[in-house]
Every structure is written in C-alpha cells, then in structure tokens.
Amino acid sequence: MSIRTILIHPDARLRKKCELVKNFDSKLDNLTQDMLETMYEAPGIGLAAPQIGVMLQVFVMDCALKDEKPNPLILINPSILWHSEETSVHSEGCLSIPEQYEEVTRPKSVKVSFQNVKGMVSEISFEGIEATCSQHEIDHLNGKLFIDYLSNLKKKMITDKMKKLKRELARK
Ligand code: NI
Numbered sequence: 001m002s003i004r005t006i007l008i009h010p011d012a013r014l015r016k017k018c019e020l021v022k023n024f025d026s027k028l029d030n031l032t033q034d035m036l037e038t039m040y041e042a043p044g045i046g047l048a049a050p051q052i053g054v055m056l057q058v059f060v061m062d063c064a065l066k067d068e069k070p071n072p073l074i075l076i077n078p079s080i081l082w083h084s085e086e087t088s089v090h091s092e093g094c095l096s097i098p099e100q101y102e103e104v105t106r107p108k109s110v111k112v113s114f115q116n117v118k119g120m121v122s123e124i125s126f127e128g129i130e131a132t133c134s135q136h137e138i139d140h141l142n143g144k145l146f147i148d149y150l151s152n153l154k155k156k157m158i159t160d161k162m163k164k165l166k167r168e169l170a171r172k
Contacts, residue, residue, distance in 0.1 A: 001030075004038045004052040008169070009096045009162050013050055015143040018057045021076050024119035028058075032074045032117055035060045044095045046133045048140030051096050059137035063130045073124075075114040078138055081123065083107035090132040092146045098165070100158050104149045106135050 007013055021028060031054060039047035039060055046061040057077045064071040088108040093101045109127040112134055116122065126134050136146055147155045 001033045001037045003041050004034050006038065006042065006047075006051050006095050007053055008098070008166050009094075009145060009147075010159055011096075013053050013055065014096055014140070014145065016050065016055060017143050018048075018050055018055050018141045021056050021058060021115070024076075024115070024117060028076070029117050031056075032058060032060060032076075036062075036072050036074070039095075042095050045129070046137045047095060048137045050140055050143075057141045059134075059141065061130070061133050061137060063133055074117060075112065075124075075134070075137075076116065076119075078112050078114040078134070078141070080110050080135070080138060081113050082111040083135075084109040088128075088132070090129065092132065092136060094136070094146055097145065097147060097158060097162060100147075100161070102146065102150055102154065102158075104132075104136075104146050106132055110135060112138070 035047050038052060045063050046059060049056045049058040060072065060074050062070055062072045084107045086108045087105050089103050089105050091101045092104045108131060110131050111123060111125045113121065113123050147158050
C-alpha cells in the first residue's frame with residue numbers, strides 16, 4: 001500500500017466526469033487500499049479517486065467517530081437511487097480544499113447503489129454525516145466540488161486562497 005498525493009483545487013482533473021470501472025481486478029483492489037490509507041493519513045472521512053488523479057468512479061469513506069471502531073466503505077460506480085425531500089445542513093470540508101469549511105445544504109438521507117471491489121452490486125442507505133459525505137464524494141466523480149454550492153464571491157475567495165497555497169507548496 002502507498003500514500004498517494006492529493007490534488008489541490010483548482011486542478012482540471014477535479015472538474016472532469018470520471019469513467020465507470022469495468023475491470024474488477026487486483027489493480028482496483030490496490031487503488032482502493034491506497035485510497036483508504038491516503039484518506040486515514042490525511043486525515044479525512046472521504047476520498048474520491050479523481051482527488052489522487054485517477055479518473056474512475058471510485059470513492060472511499062469512513063465516518064466512524066474516534067472512539068468507534070473503524071468503518072471503511074469502498075463504493076465503486078455509485079449512483080443515488082433515491083434522496084429524501086428533507087434536507088440537512090452540515091459544515092463541509094474537502095481534502096482538495098484544505099482548511100476551508102462551509103455549510104452546505106443537501107438531502108438528509110440517500111439510497112445509493114454501488115459495486116464492491118469484486119463487482120458485486122448492492123444498495124446502501126445513508127443518513128446524517130454519511131449521507132452528506134457520500135453525496136460530497138459522488139459529486140467529486142462528476143467533477144463537482146462543495147464550493148460550487150456557495151455564492152460566487154465565497155467560491156472565488158476560497159479558490160484564490162487555494163491558488164496561493166499551491167504557489168507556496170510549489171516553492172517548497
Ligand atoms: Ni472532497
């Protein structure tokens with residue numbers, strides 16, 4: 001396993017629609033293990049493949065609290081089958097937009113279909129933080145970021161901060 005480099009916004013790869021996974025092979029297994037390791041190391045509660053420059057419909061998440069046992073989830077080719085009319089507001093962040101947190105309104109619960117690393121199809125229902133996290137990650141697979149839900153002004157301010165951060169990181 002290895003820790004991959006997380007892309008920082010703005011980056012064209014964070015704005016593309018990802019491709020469906022067709023090969024459920026050991027390479028995919030390695031990718032998902034690397035993604036989990038990278039997410040835990042960051043640390044974060046979710047990571048989508050495009051965030052490490054892999055343009056495939058894959059994300060991992062683990063919303064377990066610190067004192068709970070880990071609950072790593074790997075979702076391949078996910079799609080939202082149903083979402084509640086009821087919404088909730090959570091403060092969201094993103095490993096590709098470090099240290100920026102803003103409130104985003106999303107459906108409170110969702111039902112998602114996905115494949116596991118072996119290609120088996122199943123469905124899972126999420127609510128609370130898991131519903132928010134899964135929707136945030138599925139957005140990544142469609143080239144969408146949480147800042148797209150904010151006002152243009154806020155979005156620009158955050159993007160400018162990230163450009164500055166990237167310049168600083170490049171200098172190191
Ligand atoms: Ni994110």
